[in-house]
Amino acid sequence: MSDGAKPDGGPAVNPAVSPAVSLENGPKLVLRPATAEDLPAIMALETSVFGAEAWSEEAMRRDMSDANCVYIVAEGTSAEQGMPEILAYAGLLCPPGSGDGDIQTIAVAPEARGLGLGRALMLVLLQRAEERRADRLFLEVRADNDVAKALYESLGFEEIAVRPHYYQPEGVDAIVMRREETLRPKRSATVGSEVLS
Numbered sequence: 001m002s003d004g005a006k007p008d009g010g011p012a013v014n015p016a017v018s019p020a021v022s023l024e025n026g027p028k029l030v031l032r033p034a035t036a037e038d039l040p041a042i043m044a045l046e047t048s049v050f051g052a053e054a055w056s057e058e059a060m061r062r063d064m065s066d067a068n069c070v071y072i073v074a075e076g077t078s079a080e081q082g083m084p085e086i087l088a089y090a091g092l093l094c095p096p097g098s099g100d101g102d103i104q105t106i107a108v109a110p111e112a113r114g115l116g117l118g119r120a121l122m123l124v125l126l127q128r129a130e131e132r133r134a135d136r137l138f139l140e141v142r143a144d145n146d147v148a149k150a151l152y153e154s155l156g157f158e159e160i161a162v163r164p165h166y167y168q169p170e171g172v173d174a175i176v177m178r179r180e181e182t183l184r185p186k187r188s189a190t191v192g193s194e195v196l197s
Helices: 036-053 057-065 117-131 146-154
Strands: 028-033 069-077 084-093 100-108 136-142 158-167 172-179 189-191 194-196
Touching: 028 117, 036 057, 036 069, 036 084, 036 100, 057 069, 057 084, 069 117, 084 117, 100 117, 117 146, 136 146, 136 158, 146 172
Parallel strands: 100 136
Antiparallel strands: 028 069, 069 084, 084 100, 136 172, 158 172, 189 194
8 A cells, every 4th residue: 555645855754753743844743653542543544545445444453453563653633623633654564583574554644645744654664674673675556656656666665576456446556566674784793803794
């Protein structure tokens, strides 16, 4: 899944979940771990963004409660109601120590697109993958979503395969992308005066 965020001009965000993030020309947001109480708002966003391709509530609940998954929400304050609302979310499947991770989903509300929120969420997921010692990350993106593909490419993902007719019921192909390294720097050990990489 993908969010349609602009690949250029994202905010300078510390990839850790932060108490408050100011996006370029946008609202102040809180990026935080998703909770079970967020499920109704996540599902409302899921169905409005993805329509017939949306995950079921049961599938989302299962993923959000899985210890091998990390889900992050971006919470902002609605100008109309003055109440916090979830404007975006993203999820990562990454069993600690497995070496692999998969960006499961990312969605940004239409009114919050173009502010760099997709990039901010991806940076948080990249850091979580690093913490779980992932060396490879994978994701699927609709072949017709050029904005999302450009975002992922700007973050180091490369196209490795195509899954024909993956997104149903429309039958749109999925581009499978991989990033070989997370944010973790190469580690080296020093033995005497030699450096082993």
